[in-house]
Amino acid sequence: MHELAIVEGVVDAVAERLPGAQVTCVRLEIGALSGVVADSVRFCFELATEGTSLQGARLEITEPAGECRCRVCGRIFHPDMPIMACPCGSADVTVLAGQELKITSVMVA
């Protein structure tokens, strides 16, 4: 359940950047290939933000799809997890998108 640690990381980062601010909304980007499950973050957000500057804040998550380029045939494709293999059969790929795990913005009162 590292999603709890992820929410704690969000609380920490926001407190560090905006000390004392009352946060009403947090916007996160959690890519499909990031290794973090957005639904689990939603599940533990309320509990993990209790008693912090993020308590009661709305949580908005965008989930960019995975995108890879095959180093063998050059094709750009959207991988089916868990294996990031190109339709040509090669697994030698460059990940172009989907590994995002960031706080894009917050709203403060």
Next chain:
Amino acid sequence: MCATCGCSGGAVVRVVDGQDDQHQHGHNHSQHGHQDGATGLLHAGTGADGARTVILEQKVLAKNDRLAALNREWLAERGVLAINLMSSPGAGKTTLLERTARELGGRLTVIEGDQETTLDASRIKAAGAAVVQINTGAGCHLDAAMVADGLRVLDPPGGSILFIENVGNLVCPALFDLGEAAKVVISSVTEGADKPAKYPNMFRQADLVLLNKTDLLPYVDFDVRAHSADLRRVSPASLMLQVSAATGEGLSAWYDWLWRRTPPPADRES
């Protein structure tokens, strides 16, 4: 609740080497003394209700990544090779380290991560290596702050090899950089051969995969070729060695791999 690892009780560093067996260090992130430069904030407008949006565009794990970079820098300056050793519970991490400690002599130090108990640290100590135990409580992985605490207590000498034995788990430890020079993941033939396919995030990052318990291959239904094929699919460039930490089979290749990465003597004296 611990700010980084999410553990409820706070991780504790226990020293089980030397004369100070009962000594415990509370895990307190505020004591790390790592400072960050203030970053300019972008304000992207104010809503009708007076609420304003502040653009942060910041990695969630930025704090852990900064602490890991400090660990990496400290280890490199000192000439210590740090290996983050990961596997599911029971794959043989501690058995491998016991044997490696015995066969490589006094060159090894170990940070042991477990949710509870000092059992593994006691085994490592008995094998002759200096060790500190980190108990993560409810936490499912080690993070860079815990390793920084462990490093301060362990104080590994220059030219040594430091193993960070992560909490047995193929999911969460993959996300947290500890400041290591290399990640080693152990699979074992008593697990399913499909582990690389099921836990691609972990195996994709591995600099080396050890397939352990090969002495049991005659007795278990484990398809080595299928395991290798799955590993190549998630990580085409990965290196795999077949070993048995119990019998010693295949371990010379493991030691060669370690020696190739250990800082040369000139670096150790600097």
